[in-house]
Amino acid sequence: MRADSSFQSDGVTLRGWLYRPEKAKAQVPAIVMSHGFSATKEMDLAGFAEVFCEAGFLVLVYDHRNLGASDGEPRGEIEPWAQIRGYRDAITYLQTLPGVDPSRIGAWGSSLSGGHAIVVGAIDRRVKCVVSQVPLIDGYATGQRHLRADFRPMLEAQFHADRAARYRGETPAMIPVVAEQPNGHGFFQTDDSRKYFLGFGDRAPTWRNLVTLRTVEAVGEYNPGSYIARVSPTPLLLAVALGDTLAVADLALDAYERARAPKKLVTLDCGHFDPYSGPIFKENSGPQRDWFVEHLKP
16 A cells, blocks of 8 residues: 655655555564655656565655655755765654564665665664665766766866856756757766656656756765675675666676675666666566565565
């Protein structure tokens, strides 16, 4: 059963969906979930939540601050550490709900939030199990893969100009998440990212194809992979798309080698967006469900 839900994080209301398993006879474990870069809960998170709920988990799926149905200004601002605080406040909220076992909380994240799940699992021992899907491991290293060397001075100049404008009280500069047309201007340049984000249309009514320019700078400074060895002894599952050209696979595989047991690696023969739906979804969601079941015991 799904219902709308909301909670507070740093004075901002974050909104999402709460899935309760039917006919639960005792306190149940819970899982907190949120999406990746700029994405909202309507973008294929319901399938995962339903799989987990059917296995006996209460599941909270929510939009990050400044995005989707959640409050927060400026709109389209993505600050990784603010989003991590949102995860931790979501855990606190779950622990207050009737019927939830506060000692059995899992964290799930994908893409940018896959990195968040690693960090939260490392720094918050209330989390007893982590699933990180196609995670961003190192914002700087990933940016080096995607940005041509001759473009970097121009981007740096844009960062400085935006900072000066904001200091004067002007509104933050914005950029598209994806270009509307091939070879256009956007944070993501790949064909699969354009197809994914623009393909939802009315099914994701609160998503906006804009983020602040300083979001790009903040993500480039973010290195969640540096926390991966600290997740242990909390169990960690890493789901890696071997054809991923956004959160590049080799960085994730290297990070998995640095993680300590208990850990599990799921490799998927696909690109970054394929694990959310279609034929890869079952291959991907089943091991994630089983990992949560093994370690949180619904």
